Amino acid sequence: MKSLIILLFLILNSLFFSGYTKGQDKKRDFSVEVDSVLRLMTLEEKVGQMIQYSNNRLNTGPAINTNNVTEEVRTGRVGSVFNVLSVEHTRQYQDLAMQSRLKIPLLFGLDVVHGMKTTFPIPLAEAASFDLALMEKAAEISAAETSAYGIHWSFAPMVDISRDARWGRVMEGAGEDPWYGSQVAKARVKGFQGDSYEDRKTIMACAKHFAAYGAVVAGKDYSEADISENTLHNIYLPPFKAAVDAGVATLMNGFNEINGIPATAHKGLQRELLKQEWGFDGFVVSDWGSVSEIATHGMAKDNKEAAKLAVLAGCDMDMESMSYERNLVDLVNEGQLDIRFINDAVKRILTKKFELGLFDDPYGYTYRSNEIDDENIVSSYRTVARDIAVKSIVLLKNQQEVLPINPNVQKIALVGPLNKSRKDMLGSWVAVGTEDGVISVYEGLRTALPDVEITYIEGYDLETNELKTLPETDHFDLVIVAVGERAQESGEAKSKVDINVHKNQQQLVKTLKEESTSPVVTLLMGGRPLVFSDMEPLSDAILMTWWLGTEAGNAIADVLTGKHNPSGKLPMTFPKYIGQCPIYYGHKNTGRPWQPDNRYVTGYMDETVLPAYPFGFGLSYTDFEIGKPKTDRETYEMGDTVQVTVDVKNTGTRLGTETVQLYLRDMVSSVTRPVLELCGIQQVALSCGEEKRITFTLTTNDLGFYAAENKFVVEPGQFKLFAGNSSDNLESSSFELID
Numbered sequence: 202m203k204s205l206i207i208l209l210f211l212i213l214n215s216l217f218f219s220g221y222t223k224g225q226d227k228k229r230d231f232s233v234e235v236d237s238v239l240r241l242m243t244l245e246e247k248v249g250q251m252i253q254y255s256n257n258r259l260n261t262g263p264a265i266n267t268n269n270v271t272e273e274v275r276t277g278r279v280g281s282v283f284n285v286l287s288v289e290h291t292r293q294y295q296d297l298a299m300q301s302r303l304k305i306p307l308l309f310g311l312d313v314v315h316g317m318k319t320t321f322p323i324p325l326a327e328a329a330s331f332d333l334a335l336m337e338k339a340a341e342i343s344a345a346e347t348s349a350y351g352i353h354w355s356f357a358p359m360v361d362i363s364r365d366a367r368w369g370r371v372m373e374g375a376g377e378d379p380w381y382g383s384q385v386a387k388a389r390v391k392g393f394q395g396d397s398y399e400d401r402k403t404i405m406a407c408a409k410h411f412a413a414y415g416a417v418v419a420g421k422d423y424s425e426a427d428i429s430e431n432t433l434h435n436i437y438l439p440p441f442k443a444a445v446d447a448g449v450a451t452l453m454n455g456f457n458e459i460n461g462i463p464a465t466a467h468k469g470l471q472r473e474l475l476k477q478e479w480g481f482d483g484f485v486v487s488d489w490g491s492v493s494e495i496a497t498h499g500m501a502k503d504n505k506e507a508a509k510l511a512v513l514a515g516c517d518m519d520m521e522s523m524s525y526e527r528n529l530v531d532l533v534n535e536g537q538l539d540i541r542f543i544n545d546a547v548k549r550i551l552t553k554k555f556e557l558g559l560f561d562d563p564y565g566y567t568y569r570s571n572e573i574d575d576e577n578i579v580s581s582y583r584t585v586a587r588d589i590a591v592k593s594i595v596l597l598k599n600q601q602e603v604l605p606i607n608p609n610v611q612k613i614a615l616v617g618p619l620n621k622s623r624k625d626m627l628g629s630w631v632a633v634g635t636e637d638g639v640i641s642v643y644e645g646l647r648t649a650l651p652d653v654e655i656t657y658i659e660g661y662d663l664e665t666n667e668l669k670t671l672p673e674t675d676h677f678d679l680v681i682v683a684v685g686e687r688a689q690e691s692g693e694a695k696s697k698v699d700i701n702v703h704k705n706q707q708q709l710v711k712t713l714k715e716e717s718t719s720p721v722v723t724l725l726m727g728g729r730p731l732v733f734s735d736m737e738p739l740s741d742a743i744l745m746t747w748w749l750g751t752e753a754g755n756a757i758a759d760v761l762t763g764k765h766n767p768s769g770k771l772p773m774t775f776p777k778y779i780g781q782c783p784i785y786y787g788h789k790n791t792g793r794p795w796q797p798d799n800r801y802v803t804g805y806m807d808e809t810v811l812p813a814y815p816f817g818f819g820l821s822y823t824d825f826e827i828g829k830p831k832t833d834r835e836t837y838e839m840g841d842t843v844q845v846t847v848d849v850k851n852t853g854t855r856l857g858t859e860t861v862q863l864y865l866r867d868m869v870s871s872v873t874r875p876v877l878e879l880c881g882i883q884q885v886a887l888s889c890g891e892e893k894r895i896t897f898t899l900t901t902n903d904l905g906f907y908a909a910e911n912k913f914v915v916e917p918g919q920f921k922l923f924a925g926n927s928s929d930n931l932e933s934s935s936f937e938l939i940d
């Protein structure tokens with residue numbers, strides 16, 4: 202018997218490595234190949250495939266795994282290693298895997314959240330560009346760069362809807378809107394994965410964190426999400442469904458619990474909804490240590506029970522917690538866990554290894570490392586990085602058209618250490634990008650304005666925020682001051698109770714305004730919506746510049762000088778007061794909708810409910826007029842398409858791009874619906890005086906929602922449509938849907 206198995210193994214092995222199984226076509230059905238490998242595997246080897254370790258040299262979470270990872274790989278007890286940062290190193294690990302009995306190749310993963318070496322703007326900033334094609338391109342480039350490092354798998358996109366700016370991880374996603382979040386999820390998945398893995402320039406994406414991590418109570422990271430089923434289905438799940446429909450290879454579950462059940466142990470979400478109902482055929486990886494945390498949440502008495510619950514729930518791979526490694530074999534041998542669950546998980550993981558072509562050539566992703574430093578390639582990536590960085594900038598205020606910088610300006614004071622910081626421009630979740638490659642604001646502006654005298658003034662200490670003595674700023678024609686967050690202030694474990702721009706920084710802006718006769722332009726930096734009521738009235742112009750990555754300085758200079766007319770729009774509402782959080786445009790009407798000067802309405806007694814800047818807001822150096830949305834009919838039947846036309850005119854004096862936003866309101870429904878729901882965006886570039894008619898096409902399905910018992914319904918009745926360039930600047934019309 203033993204010799205028969207070895208013979209079969211040798212035959213299969215030679216088939217895999219002879220190129221017989223052309224493994225690159227991810228649409229191909231590999232079930233025969235997968236089954237034949239599975240039959241050769243011992244229980245220990247199967248469990249090994251379900252284990253993922255961080256390379257011991259780099260931890261992106263609390264160090265848990267105490268194993269000697271290299272030895273575990275050599276003995277076939279590991280399916281994936283992450284945080285391995287070079288081709289040489291991936292090769293070393295793969296060499297070890299090739300010494301194991303079955304030579305099953307390893308998968309290498311990494312958090313490529315906004316670029317590998319070329320760092321793109323943080324995802325929330327990219328989302329502000331509202332340019333889906335460009336976001337797809339950025340993910341495609343990230344994949345090309347990542348794969349050149351020998352890595353097959355990015356733990357991105359993060360598709361958590363985020364409505365509370367106190368939560369540090371809002372920087373990783375696409376903001377507050379479920380429809381837009383779904384479009385961005387699709388674009389990023391397509392960008393990472395392409396149509397096939399054939400040329401090994403595409404990699405697996407991972408939609409995370411399934412699910413509702415963005416709903417953690419009061420914005421506290423890792424906290425519980427306590428939301429209705431209706432909110433879960435209508436708000437938090439759509440981007441995951443969109444990612445699955447776009448063919449995402451993997452999902453990561455979350456640290457949070459949802460209505461009493463830790464996401465990692467959530468059978469209803471993972472096994473039933475995701476795998477059965479949505480037909481997801483990829484695999485689910487846990488978040489860092491989240492399997493053992495099921496016990497900490499209080500749902501399992503120990504790691505063994507946690508491991509069992511996670512497997513039953515459909516969590517196929519254990520990142521770091523060692524719970525699978527220590528318990529799954531025993532659980533199966535003791536009859537506590539049916540081997541079918543293990544087989545299902547292993548098949549899913551092996552299928553991805555086949556699709557990536559790793560059985561064909563385990564080193565398939567290691568031959569392009571020469572591209573990493575190829576100047577032509579790097580510079581073509583940087584061109585795209587600059588383009589998207591430029592388009593991510595949002596102009597929040599521009600009094601007396603102080604921007605773009607007037608050509609007569611001779612002397613500029615550039616105030617604030619963020620103007621010289623390269624590191625902070627990279628933001629949080631940087632893969633291998635380093636500050637060496639970054640263009641600072643100071644450098645970008647120097648290059649853009651070679652004839653202007655630019656004087657750098659520190660203004661405050663970057664580490665302590667202590668104010669520094671200011672020189673006379675009177676003789677400058679323009680003051681540009683950079684304030685906001687440093688890179689380490691948003692991201693994982695970076696939730697805050699105070700999202701105000703630091704009081705000293707706001708004081709600096711005030712002082713500059715008071716002590717100088719020249720206009721003050723504020724560059725606001727950070728990974729989340731910030732509150733800055735004190736300095737807002739004292740800034741003549743404000744640009745939200747987020748963290749824009751490698752090309753930050755050039756991009757900011759492009760917008761300041763008018764080389765590019767700003768076109769970014771806010772993907773998250775900016776609150777006026779922290780007490781307004783969570784705040785989002787798509788709220789419910791309530792029985793007592795807010796009205797000014799009325800006491801018994803939905804709101805606060807001390808301050809307004811209105812935000813500082815609404816979702817979708819962003820100015821341009823030109824003006825646009827957007828007409829009413831016009832439908833091609835007044836009445837539609839189920840299954841019809843609704844054609845909506847909107848006239849857009851550039852009424853200003855410059856060429857510019859406007860993002861026309863189409864919103865919807867279902868006036869009467871079996872479950873209440875938001876006062877506004879984004880359902881379409883279109884970007885139009887218009888020269889001055891130019892006018893265009895744009896068309897949106899909706900299907901009646903676009904009018905549906907999840908109602909009672911989480912059933913998707915499209916209900917007849919009256920609908921309102923709204924078009925405009927911000928969620929608070931809209932023209933409307935109505936139509937009816939009949940049965």
Ligand code: BGC
Pocket residue numbers: 261262312356409488489693
């Ligand atoms: C984060 C994930 C990330 C993982 C691996 C966790 O702490 O929540 O988003 O992919 O670490 O770095």
